[in-house]
Amino acid sequence: MKVLLASRNAKKLGELRRILVAEGLSGIEVVGLADVPEFPEAPETDPTFEGNALAKARDAFAATGLPAVADDSGIEVDALNGMPGVLSARWSGAHGNDAANLQLVLGQLRDVPDERRGGAFVCTAALVAADGVEVVVRGEWRGTIRREPAGTNGFGYDPIFQPEGQDVTSAELSPEDKDKLSHRGRALRLLLPHLRELAQGR
Structure with missing residues (x-):
């Protein structure tokens, strides 16, 4: 059974594929947006991670007929009242400019003391498939915001996020360790029972 991950991000595709293998879930081939004919993608205008993920999954399923998984993720910084949140990818004004x-x-946290530099990575993942199947799940990964970036694994805010219980940033973790701990890994694992049901009923 093919499952479409509504993303062109090769790292996200690799992550879902690794998780399926690690959890022993066979019979599913994960493909990305680059593997299917192009279709109009609605802009992410919902004020919630859940709304954006579900809209992307619905669009992908409607356009391709494949069971579709989509995610919306970002970082919520306590001292910024939960921002950047859904605006994480375009916080500086240009979408996808990670640096x-x-x-x-x-810069916004420059004068914030260490004890108030908490935050969390958040990932909401949605699955939309035939027969009205719609599932939305949420994973969170708490930690603190470092003062200087470190590490080259990962992307986005990974180099300044130090997960709880770790002495390194998420950009310094191996892909396998990150899969086990991360917000996206947690959310995708919550989808596994539903993907397993789809695979068994194909």
Whole structure:
């Protein structure tokens, strides 16, 4: 059974594929947006992670007929009242400019003391499939915001996020360790029972 991950991000595709293998879930081939004919993608205008993920999954399923998984994720910084949140990818004004987004957050937190630099990565994942199947799940990964970036694994805010219980940033973790701990890994694992049901009923 093919499952469409509504993303062109090769790292997200790799992550879902690794999780399926690690959990022993066979019979599913994960494909990305680059593997299907192009279709109009609605902009992410919902004020919640849940709404954006569900809209993307619905669009992908409607356009392709494949069971579709989509996610919306970002970082919520306590000292910024939960922002950037759904605006994480375009916090600096230009969508996907990881370096500018990261530097803006660091600048905004420059005078914030260490004990108030908490935050969380959040990922909401949605699955939409035939027969009215719609599932939305949420994973969170708490930690603190470092003062300087470190590490080259991952993307986005990974180099300044130090997960609880770790002495390194999420950009310094191996892909396998990150899969086990991360917000996206947690959310995708919550979808596994539903993917397993789809695979068994194909």
